[in-house]
Amino acid sequence: MIELSAERILKAKANLGEGPLWDHRAKVLWWIDILASRVHRFEPKSGKNDTWDVGQMVGTVVCRKQGGLMLALEDGFATFDTESGVAKVVADPESEKSDNRFNDGKCDPAGRFWAGTMNKGDALQLWTGALYSLDTDLSIRKHLEPVGVSNGIVWSKDAKSMYYIDTASKAVDRFDYDLETGNISQRQTVFKVPEEMGYPDGMAIDNQDKLWVAFWNGWQVARICPQEGKVIATIKLPVANVTACAFGGAALDQLYITTARVGLSDDELAKQPMAGDLFLGQPGVHGVESSSFAG
8 A cells, every 4th residue: 555645735725625627728727616606726836726706506617628618517517708707507407406416527538528416415315416418519418317426537548437436325436438429338336435434526547547536534535446446545634525636737747636624513623724725646647638528
């Protein structure tokens, strides 16, 4: 087992920091605070962190090939123009489910935007969510239901495997993936989370097809070998609720890590003064460039 290190790089105090995404074009990190309805842009070179309030809870952010960003908002998939600060919903597959909101997601190598939903209440018990994809023609497909807390999602280097986390299942699953059609099949669990590790949350993948999973109430990010179903490295954090991670930097050899304050008591916050802050880990491997929405 390899133990790696991380340092705080931004005193963000986010309620629910999530969704880090390295923008190789602008050389910045996009990330969000879900409960505060905020999209952030962190510039590593200067340490500057710009913020936009998008008016509703935001589950994830991805880049768009034609420019700008795409968001998964409380009310559906949306375009986002950073110049005007306007987010415009383009597809809302759960308009009748007011108790749900969108959560984590990413783009597949073909440029489809995948994101799933969860219940705003006790999502670990109320499995009212689903997993969707927004295709490049802005059409919506539902791929999975019911889902508890739709979370981390990544694709292997050959795009034949999709890895997916439903936090409520306390597992990391693999699907056979058809890049041409976007179809998933043959679901199997590749890592069942031990009780002491907490709950699996956001996820990244490196260029060796190993998974990097953030653990809520687990104080860590773990590097997992999906073929062997075991942890091969960890990055320990000084906060309990570690939410997501993303490879970044010019060589994609750094790991940005988001965390959260929500759910912690005053006593716990006093013991975790860096909860909600942004961290940078040194993973010792390289990541892969994130895909952008091609629609």
